[in-house]
Amino acid sequence: MRRAKKIGIVCVGILMVVFMFLSYSNLFGGETKRDITKISVIGIKRKNSQVEDFKRGIEEAANAKRVDVEYLEIEEDYDTIKEYIDREIKNGSQALIVFSEKEEQILSYLQSEKKKIPLILVNPGGTEEKTIRVWFDVQDMAECLAEKIHQKRQEEEPVVYLTDEKEMSERMWTIFQETFQNQGIAIEKKKMTLPNLAKYRDRKQQAVFICSSPKITEETADYLKSKNQVIYGIGYSDEVLQGIREGKVEGVMAYSMYSFGIYAVKSAVYSIEGKKVDHLTKTKCEWITQDNIKEKYDFLFPIY
Amino acid sequence: MWGKIRQDFRKFLPKQSMQNILYVIILTLTLLVAVFVGFFVSKSQQEKQAQIIVQDNQELAEQINVSMSQYLHSMMRLSDTLYYNIIKGNDRGQMEQMFQAMYDGYKDYVESIALFQEDGTLLQVMPALSSAASSDVMQEEWFSSALERSENIHFFRPQIQDCFEHNSSFPWVIPMSRFVQITHGNQVLSGVLLINIKYSALSEVFRNSTDDMNQYSFLMDSNGELIYHPRHALVNSGIIEKPPETLAEYQDGSYETEIGKQQVFCSVKTVGYTGWKIIRVIGKEELRSYGIKSTFFVLAVICQVVLFFQVVGSYISMVLTRPICNLEEDVKRISAGELDIKVHTAGSFEVYHLGRSIQKMTVRIKKLMREVIQEQEAKRKSELDSLQAQITPHFLYNTLDIVVWMIEENRKEDAAGMVTALARFLRISLSKGKNIITVADELEHARNYLMIQSLRAKDQFTYRIEKDPGTECFQVIKLIVQPIVENALYHGLEGMYGDGEIVIHAYTKDGDLYISVKDNGMGMSKEQAEALLDYTKELKTAKGNGIGVRNVHERIQLHFGKEYGVQIISEEDEGTEILLHLPAIMYGEKKE
Numbered sequence: 001m002r003r004a005k006k007i008g009i010v011c012v013g014i015l016m017v018v019f020m021f022l023s024y025s026n027l028f029g030g031e032t033k034r035d036i037t038k039i040s041v042i043g044i045k046r047k048n049s050q051v052e053d054f055k056r057g058i059e060e061a062a063n064a065k066r067v068d069v070e071y072l073e074i075e076e077d078y079d080t081i082k083e084y085i086d087r088e089i090k091n092g093s094q095a096l097i098v099f100s101e102k103e104e105q106i107l108s109y110l111q112s113e114k115k116k117i118p119l120i121l122v123n124p125g126g127t128e129e130k131t132i133r134v135w136f137d138v139q140d141m142a143e144c145l146a147e148k149i150h151q152k153r154q155e156e157e158p159v160v161y162l163t164d165e166k167e168m169s170e171r172m173w174t175i176f177q178e179t180f181q182n183q184g185i186a187i188e189k190k191k192m193t194l195p196n197l198a199k200y201r202d203r204k205q206q207a208v209f210i211c212s213s214p215k216i217t218e219e220t221a222d223y224l225k226s227k228n229q230v231i232y233g234i235g236y237s238d239e240v241l242q243g244i245r246e247g248k249v250e251g252v253m254a255y256s257m258y259s260f261g262i263y264a265v266k267s268a269v270y271s272i273e274g275k276k277v278d279h280l281t282k283t284k285c286e287w288i289t290q291d292n293i294k295e296k297y298d299f300l301f302p303i304y
Numbered sequence: 305m306w307g308k309i310r311q312d313f314r315k316f317l318p319k320q321s322m323q324n325i326l327y328v329i330i331l332t333l334t335l336l337v338a339v340f341v342g343f344f345v346s347k348s349q350q351e352k353q354a355q356i357i358v359q360d361n362q363e364l365a366e367q368i369n370v371s372m373s374q375y376l377h378s379m380m381r382l383s384d385t386l387y388y389n390i391i392k393g394n395d396r397g398q399m400e401q402m403f404q405a406m407y408d409g410y411k412d413y414v415e416s417i418a419l420f421q422e423d424g425t426l427l428q429v430m431p432a433l434s435s436a437a438s439s440d441v442m443q444e445e446w447f448s449s450a451l452e453r454s455e456n457i458h459f460f461r462p463q464i465q466d467c468f469e470h471n472s473s474f475p476w477v478i479p480m481s482r483f484v485q486i487t488h489g490n491q492v493l494s495g496v497l498l499i500n501i502k503y504s505a506l507s508e509v510f511r512n513s514t515d516d517m518n519q520y521s522f523l524m525d526s527n528g529e530l531i532y533h534p535r536h537a538l539v540n541s542g543i544i545e546k547p548p549e550t551l552a553e554y555q556d557g558s559y560e561t562e563i564g565k566q567q568v569f570c571s572v573k574t575v576g577y578t579g580w581k582i583i584r585v586i587g588k589e590e591l592r593s594y595g596i597k598s599t600f601f602v603l604a605v606i607c608q609v610v611l612f613f614q615v616v617g618s619y620i621s622m623v624l625t626r627p628i629c630n631l632e633e634d635v636k637r638i639s640a641g642e643l644d645i646k647v648h649t650a651g652s653f654e655v656y657h658l659g660r661s662i663q664k665m666t667v668r669i670k671k672l673m674r675e676v677i678q679e680q681e682a683k684r685k686s687e688l689d690s691l692q693a694q695i696t697p698h699f700l701y702n703t704l705d706i707v708v709w710m711i712e713e714n715r716k717e718d719a720a721g722m723v724t725a726l727a728r729f730l731r732i733s734l735s736k737g738k739n740i741i742t743v744a745d746e747l748e749h750a751r752n753y754l755m756i757q758s759l760r761a762k763d764q765f766t767y768r769i770e771k772d773p774g775t776e777c778f779q780v781i782k783l784i785v786q787p788i789v790e791n792a793l794y795h796g797l798e799g800m801y802g803d804g805e806i807v808i809h810a811y812t813k814d815g816d817l818y819i820s821v822k823d824n825g826m827g828m829s830k831e832q833a834e835a836l837l838d839y840t841k842e843l844k845t846a847k848g849n850g851i852g853v854r855n856v857h858e859r860i861q862l863h864f865g866k867e868y869g870v871q872i873i874s875e876e877d878e879g880t881e882i883l884l885h886l887p888a889i890m891y892g893e894k895k896e
Contacts, residue, residue: 005327009614016607023600060538064517238474245466258537284541297464302537303476303503 036067039268040088041097042081045073049238050214050257053302054099054122057261060304065269078105089115095268097122099260101167107131118271120264124171125280132271134263136255137282138172142179144287145232145253149208150183152230152250159187159208160200162216169212172234176210192216197223206230214240214252221248236288236300244290251289258302259283323625330617331610338606346602350595357591358558358569361519365573365584368521371509372575372582375413379480379501380457380577382410387484387497391419396427396488403430415465415477415500419484420447422494427486433468441467441496446481450496454483459578461529462503476503478531506532518587526579528552552581560588627651631659638662643670684862702790703729703756710759718759725756733783742891743810743817744776750785750808757793765797765804772811779891780819780884781859787852788821788870788882796825796880816868817888824879833872833880853882860886 041058044051055071062069070093074080081102088096095118098106103121107130110119118132125133149159161176163169173189180187190196192211200207201224208230211217217233221243224231233240233252243249263281270277286299293300317325390402399419407417407430419428424442441447444467449458458481464474477500486493510521510532523532528549530539538544545564554572561570567588572581630648637645643666649659703726710719729752732745741749747769754767789806797804809820836853857870864887874880 005614005618008331009611012607012611012614016604016611019600019604019607023597023604056537060535064535064538066516241474256541259541259543262538262541262543294464294466297474298540301464301474301476303462303540304507304537 036065036094036269036272038091038093039067039069039095039097039265039272040084040091040093041069041071041099041264042084042088043071043073043099045075049301050235054257054261056302056304057256057258058097058265059261061262061265065265067265067269069265078102081106082109085109085115089117093117094272095120097264097268099123103131103167118268120267120271122260122264124168132267132277132279132281134260134267134281134283136285138175139179140282141234141253141255141285142172142176143183144285145176145210145234146180146183146185148251148287149210149232150185153185153208154206157206157208157230159185159210161187161189161210161212162192162196162220163189163212164192164216166213172212192219194223200224200229208232210234217249217252218243241288241293241300244288244293247290251287254286254288254296254300256283256286256299256302321625322628323621326621326625327617330621331614334613334617335610338609342602342606346599349598349602353594353598354591357586357594358571361569361584361586362558362571362573365521365571365582368510368582368584369573369575372523372580373577375506375509376459376575376578379413379499382406382414383457383480383482383497383499386417386499387482391484391486391495391497394487396486399428403428407431413502413505415475415502416468416498417500418467418498419486420496420498421486422451422496427495429468444479446479446498447496450481450483451494457482457577459580461525461531462506465500475500477501478503478506503532510534518590519585521582521584522547523575524549524552524581524583526552526581531580547583547585551583554581624652627655627659631655631662634659635662638666638669643673687858687862706756706759722756722759725752725759728752729756739782740779740891741782742776743771743778743780743819746780746782746785746819747771747776747808747810749783750789753786753789754806757790761793764801765793765806767806767808769808770810772809775810775812775817777891778810778812778817778886779889779893780817780886781863784856784859784884785819785821787856788884791852792821792823792825792880792882796823796827798826800825812888815888817886819884819886820881821884822879822881827874827876827878827880828872829876830874833874836872837870856884860884 039062043054058069058071070088072084072088074084081098081100082105085096085098085106097120099122100106101123103123103125106119106121110117120132120134122134124135124138153159159180161173163173177187177189187210197220200209206229209220209224209232211220211231211233214233214235214237217231217235218237218239220231221240225248231243231249233249234255236252236254240249240252244252260283263283267277267281284299286296288296288300386403386406390399390406394402403417403419407414410417411431416433417428417430418426420441421427424440424447426441446458446460449460460479460481462476462478465477465479466474480499480501482497484495484497486495506523510523511534520534522530522534524530524547528551530536530546533539533547535544539546547563548561551561551570551572554570556573558569558571561568563585568585569588569591571584573584574581627648627650630650634645634647638647645666647659647663647666649656649663651659703722707719707722707726710716710722729749732741732749732752751769754769758765758767785808789808792806797806803824805824807820807822809822811818811820837857853870853872861869868885868887871883871885872880873883
């Protein structure tokens with residue numbers, strides 16, 4: 001009986017400690033402990049509202065998911081990216097979100113250094129499923145744009161894809177070319193240079209331009225002031241939207257950088273937690289024209 | 305069933321100590337009370353906590369409302385000042401500087417201030433912006449509403465202000481408009497005053513309150529459209545579900561509802577003038593987690609109480625039962641014969657009295673035992689007396705038998721001698737009533753007897769009495785040798801004529817006294833010898849039943865103890881030696 005008493009006292013004591021612990025812990029709800037201490041975001045060093053939206057998306061998703069995020073703005077050259085990746089991994093980063101076109105180099109670098117860390121790339125990518133990617137559905141966008149152009153374009157009007165020859169633009173071109181050809185629309189690629197544009201400005205014949213980045217859209221709209229030319233853009237900026245309002249730009253396929261930030265963090269968290277993450281997380285695109293721009297303000301200017 | 309349990313319990317009880325039973329009872333009662341009380345405390349605690357949280361939520365909503373009202377009132381004061389002090393009192397051309405001053409004073413909260421004429425012409429704007437070519441203010445809700453309901457100040461949902469050409473991005477603002485009358489020379493024109501309140505300034509009012517996924521506040525207009533939400537962009541992009549518009553219909557108070565898939569408690573507070581609703585939300589999951597935590601806390605407290613009573617119960621049961629346990633030990637010792645112990649009398653009233661009673665009982669038992677011993681001793685004495693009394697008549701009978709025989713044989717001298725010897729014999733027999741005499745007297749007594757017997761038998765036997773020096777002063781029980789001698793004559797030497805011999809020898813050996821009575825008669829078998837001293841067997845011989853030897857044996861043992869007595873050494877046709885074994889005690893000394 002004496003032994004039973006001792007065992008009883010010990011058991012009740014243990015139970016007391018366990019219950020006390022549970023009453024102060026968050027195992028059954030409440031604010032949970034942050035298991036994910038650090039996610040590093042390596043972004044482009046640019047100052048515009050789009051980048052701000054991306055940062056804001058990152059920040060909001062991090063708050064919602066209760067994770068700490070380190071946002072780094074760097075120049076987009078391979079050596080700097082490599083240096084920052086090394087530093088962030090060393091500093092205990094559990095996942096990397098990289099907004100860069102240097103996808104192949106980053107991946108091969110991580111593989112060669114045998115660094116195993118979830119990598120979320122924010123770019124259109126290729127067809128390979130080497131890592132997790134967040135971007136809009138380029139194929140869907142190309143089809144949508146082809147349809148819009150098809151509705152307005154005269155048969156003889158040439159369709160020109162203006163590119164800055166950066167990797168992102170080139171990747172999209174591959175998809176656009178294939179999609180437009182499938183739709184029976186002849187499309188040609190031109191590098192965005194003023195001499196190239198000048199040829200079209202001087203012609204009397206109307207042409208349709210697809211600008212692969214907001215910057216190209218801005219420059220093209222500024223340069224081609226003639227109403228004969230129809231400009232479509234991919235992505236938007238405040239200047240591009242102003243161009244739409246003024247009728248310089250026919251329409252843009254707008255994608256949300258804010259959503260990129262949100263989904264990139266979400267994918268990173270899921271990867272760290274070992275949950276299944278789609279190879280490509282597709283974000284929404286909106287067709288913006290002079291007629292619907294006011295209705296799309298919520299999408300174009302995330303409110304915060 | 306119940307009967308069986310009771311039966312088992314009754315069987316179980318005697319196997320357990322009172323301390324354990326008491327301990328288990330205390331513990332069980334504590335546990336029952338703790339669980340019972342804990343259950344109700346936990347339940348009421350949970351309800352109270354839920355009430356407190358909901359109340360806190362309500363208070364927080366009210367606090368936000370106070371801040372919000374102050375903020376809106378300051379904007380309305382700005383509007384009043386602009387209208388009554390600047391627009392109404394001054395000519396159109398004189399307003400610019402005053403507008404600038406007012407804008408500078410409020411530029412942390414106000415994005416822009418603009419004055420439009422009834423036809424949409426921009427008259428004044430601060431900061432200096434140009435009207436956007438694409439915009440038609442007359443189509444704007446804030447413009448038309450101001451003109452339609454001229455008596456009110458109108459607040460609208462957040463929107464991108466695209467009426468003006470902004471340098472950078474288009475800001476989110478909350479438009480506030482009112483109808484104004486503008487003095488222009490002698491004319492009084494109708495117009496609209498627009499104050500674009502910074503959305504970020506409004507957010508600041510809410511940012512001070514706790515904000516996470518489970519607890520947050522948002523603001524909606526009377527149509528259920530969101531004005532502020534901590535994750536407005538997420539709601540707009542459809543990542544988070546939009547709160548239902550029906551919430552705008554709720555009156556001030558607390559409600560249980562659903563936002564998306566989340567069960568929530570909402571505290572609703574209406575902002576004066578605008579009719580906007582401040583809604584403070586707390587997830588039910590959050591409340592549940594508080595409830596679980598509080599339940600665990602109560603369980604921990606129950607464990608503490610049980611632990612405390614385990615220790616206290618153990619101590620109390622030990623303290624209460626220790627006197628009884630001591631008593632039990634005492635009773636065990638008493639039952640084992642230790643009557644001289646002091647019985648424990650500590651403890652409660654009942655135990656104290658029980659101890660006292662047992663102590664009294666022990667004393668009583670001791671007294672009774674002493675009495676029994678005394679009675680036993682008296683009885684033994686009386687038995688000794690009785691045995692001795694049996695001897696005297698026996699001898700007298702035999703002697704007188706001899707005297708009668710001598711007179712019949714006409715041997716008058718022998719008879720006279722016999723009577724003389726008998727007289728001496730009787731004198732020693734009486735010994736003034738003493739039971740203990742010296743060895744010398746006892747041997748003298750035996751000698752008288754043998755003399756009497758030899759007179760009777762006319763030299764049919766010889767006898768010899770020897771004693772080692774010093775033995776004559778030892779004490780013996782009176783009349784123990786004579787019956788043995790008598791037996792030797794009657795049984796041992798029976799049928800022997802002239803060559804019979806009896807030798808009496810007193811000596812000491814190993815500190816004890818021995819008196820040997822030896823004859824050279826017919827002897828006896830071993831069985832007969834053993835039977836002589838066995839009380840369970842009845843001896844029947846031709847001339848007596850051996851009562852003399854057995855009496856002597858009993859008397860010695862009764863007086864000196866079981867280690868003393870008579871030993872018989874006999875061999876058939878060889879003779880018999882009867883050995884009296886006695887303690888060597890000097891006459892006059894008391895036996896130990």
